[in-house]
Amino acid sequence: xxxxxxxxxxxxxxxxxxxxxxxxxxxxxxxxxxxxxxxxxxxxxxxxxxxxxxxxxxxxxxxxxxxxxxxxxxxxxxxxxxxxxxxxxxxxxxxxxxxxxxxxxxxxxxxxxxxxxxxxxxxxxxxxxxxxxxxxxxxxxxxxxxxxxxxxxxxxxxxxxxxxxxxxxxxxxxxxxxxxxxxxxxxxxxxxxxxxxxxxxxxxxxxxxxxxxxxxxxxxxxxxxxxxxxxxxxxxxxxxxxxxxxxxxxxxxxxxxxxxxxxxxxxxxxxxxxxxxxxxxxxxxxxxxxxxxxxxxxxxxxxxxxxxxxxxxxxxxxxxxxxxxxxxxxxxxxxxxxxxxxxxxxxxxxxxxxxxxxxxxxxxxxxxxxxxxxxxxxxxxxxxxxxxxxxxxxxxxxxxxxxxxxxxxx
Amino acid sequence: xxxxxxxxxxxxxxxxxxxxxxxxxxxxxxxxxxxxxxxxxxxxxxxxxxxxxxxxxxxxxxxxxxxxxxxxxxxxxxxxxxxxxxxxxxxxxxxxxxxxxxxxxxxxxxxxxxxxxxxxxxxxxxxxxxxxxxxxxxxxxxxxxxxxxxxxxxxxxxxxxxxxxxxxxxxxxxxxxxxxxxxxxxxxxxxxxxxxxxxxxxxxxxx
Numbered sequence: 157x158x159x160x161x162x163x164x165x166x167x168x169x170x171x172x173x174x175x176x177x178x179x180x181x182x183x184x185x186x187x188x189x190x191x192x193x194x195x196x197x198x199x200x201x202x203x204x205x206x207x208x209x210x211x212x213x214x215x216x217x218x219x220x221x222x223x224x225x226x227x228x229x230x231x232x233x234x235x236x237x238x239x240x241x242x243x244x245x246x247x248x249x250x251x252x253x254x255x256x257x258x259x260x261x262x263x264x265x266x267x268x269x270x271x272x273x274x275x276x277x278x279x280x281x282x283x284x285x286x287x288x289x290x291x292x293x294x295x296x297x298x299x300x301x302x303x304x305x306x307x308x309x310x311x312x313x314x315x316x317x318x319x320x321x322x323x324x325x326x327x328x329x330x331x332x333x334x335x336x337x338x339x340x341x342x343x344x345x346x347x348x349x350x351x352x353x354x355x356x357x358x359x360x361x362x363x364x365x366x367x368x369x370x371x372x373x374x375x376x377x378x379x380x381x382x383x384x385x386x387x388x389x390x391x392x393x394x395x396x397x398x399x400x401x402x403x404x405x406x407x408x409x410x411x412x413x414x415x416x417x418x419x420x421x422x423x424x425x426x427x428x429x430x431x432x433x434x435x436x437x438x439x440x441x442x443x444x445x446x447x448x449x450x451x452x453x454x455x456x457x458x459x460x461x462x463x464x465x466x467x468x469x470x471x472x473x474x475x476x477x478x479x480x481x482x483x484x485x486x487x488x489x490x491x492x493x494x495x496x497x498x499x500x501x502x503x504x505x506x507x508x509x510x511x512x513x514x515x516x517x518x519x520x521x522x523x524x525x526x527x528x529x530x531x532x533x534x535x536x537x538x539x540x541x542x543x544x545x546x547x548x549x550x551x552x553x554x555x556x557x558x559x560x561x562x563x564x565x566x
Numbered sequence: 567x568x569x570x571x572x573x574x575x576x577x578x579x580x581x582x583x584x585x586x587x588x589x590x591x592x593x594x595x596x597x598x599x600x601x602x603x604x605x606x607x608x609x610x611x612x613x614x615x616x617x618x619x620x621x622x623x624x625x626x627x628x629x630x631x632x633x634x635x636x637x638x639x640x641x642x643x644x645x646x647x648x649x650x651x652x653x654x655x656x657x658x659x660x661x662x663x664x665x666x667x668x669x670x671x672x673x674x675x676x677x678x679x680x681x682x683x684x685x686x687x688x689x690x691x692x693x694x695x696x697x698x699x700x701x702x703x704x705x706x707x708x709x710x711x712x713x714x715x716x717x718x719x720x721x722x723x724x725x726x727x728x729x730x731x732x733x734x735x736x737x738x739x740x741x742x743x744x745x746x747x748x749x750x751x752x753x754x755x756x757x758x759x760x761x762x763x764x765x766x767x768x769x770x771x772x773x
Binding site: 442460 | 610611613614616617618621622715718719722723725726729730738739742743745746748749750752753755756759760762763766767770
């Protein structure tokens with residue numbers, strides 16, 4: 157799944173699924189774990205370039221839905237795709253110096269993060285803060301210390317806006333803000349670590365972040381993978397926020413995800429959208445498959461008086477080649493097959509098979525034949541003969557290895 | 567059971583690999599030979615049952631016990647003593663011992679009994695509250711549509727549970743996963759059987 161390609165889609169659609177968001181978050185976390193300094197630098201430089209672009213209103217509108225969608229570097233990717241950064245601006249930014257650039261990037265990450273977490277109300281504050289990035293950046297360049305206080309100012313703004321929200325949302329927002337603050341701290345430190353290229357520090361900070369995630373109890377489901385990772389579920393705008401409904405929603409989304417797979421499997425399900433209709437189609441399909449199995453087994457029983465569907469028999473009879481080309485994976489290659497177990501039987505098999513098979517090898521119908529299959533099949537037969545002490549008729553065979561000839565030592 | 571493992575499994579199983587078909591064919595032939603050796607003269611119906619049985623067991627064992635339905639299928643088959651031999655031979659003694667240990671016949675029967683008891687109790691309760699529910703339904707017509715939808719879904723998932731082997735013990739999400747897997751394996755089984763049937767038909771026609 158291309159992360160960059162997925163996120164614009166996620167941002168633009170207002171009802172993102174919880175699982176998609178969670179996956180985006182996980183991927184972002186994984187990304188963060190790899191201290192790819194170049195990657196991050198380029199991201200931040202793009203980011204800086206972007207925020208000086210005038211076309212911010214459209215970007216602001218993109219931050220709709222009030223949902224914890226992407227994280228900030230991921231956002232940067234999205235924004236880079238929608239608006240191509242001006243290289244001149246980028247060079248301008250790089251002049252300021254590495255650390256400053258990173259800090260400036262972090263600075264702009266701040267408002268973006270808050271905008272994501274707090275919804276539409278924040279759009280106004282975004283436009284306010286982002287409309288003067290050059291000035292801010294310059295300020296940051298001159299006084300690097302101001303980065304933190306500005307962050308605190310923004311956090312005040314956030315708390316003010318959350319005061320306007322409904323009571324239900326406030327609870328969730330507060331918890332998330334705590335998380336945001338923790339994450340932001342982690343990010344800051346992480347950036348410094350990247351700038352200093354400290355591998356150990358990065359892992360430390362990533363551990364911190366994970367711990368922050370752990371302590372945040374929103375909806376702790378079972379752990380996934382090795383990290384103690386909780387599925388953080390965020391209530392959507394205008395929906396209930398108690399844990400039961402959140403759990404219900406996650407469960408429902410899981411089910412719908414699996415239903416989508418089933419839609420691909422079961423033919424003719426593309427039109428049907430409801431769960432009941434889908435289940436109906438699935439039931440019909442499973443029933444039809446089971447009936448097919450019954451019918452085919454009846455057919456096979458009727459065709460053959462004994463239960464001996466030996467493939468060599470089929471080949472020996474020089475049956476239609478077109479059918480065997482579809483059978484495809486069954487082939488006999490007499491040359492070079494080492495059958496060490498039961499020499500008598502082997503020779504018998506080999507001799508008898510070689511004659512008719514050559515005719516098949518000449519024909520061009522065997523297109524996709526894995527050569528290992530025949531060896532396996534031979535071995536299967538050999539094992540059977542060996543275990544059950546069956547004596548093969550040494551004469552060239554005309555009929556099949558009849559069940560009546562089998563003497564099985566049980 | 568995480569969603570990532572499920573997606574991984576889906577992506578690998580989306581097109582049934584030929585290795586699965588090979589495994590299935592191998593085991594099926596083994597089963598058929600065992601059946602053929604046991605009973606020399608069988609009627610058509612007996613043969614058909616034997617064919618189907620060995621096919622089912624081969625399909626289930628080709629999954630190597632990674633799915634619930636395969637284990638349930640094998641367990642159901644080994645409940646009847648007549649089939650046990652086939653199962654053993656198809657699976658190989660070690661595997662069959664492992665599987666029969668994991669899902670011993672006794673406990674599965676006990677589980678089924680428990681579930682039946684619980685369900686019957688639920689039915690009794692439902693019947694008692696029936697008249698009350700009907701009144702409530704009449705009063706809130708807006709609720710009834712969702713209720714009806716839920717009932718439909720529940721009915722259908724019941725039917726699906728009866729179709730998929732071992733389905734009664736699963737919850738909805740795992741039921742859908744197992745159905746997916748089961749459908750794929752059934753498809754492969756039908757494919758192989760069809761090809762074999764065509765081949766034998768042509769052979770007999772050419773005679």
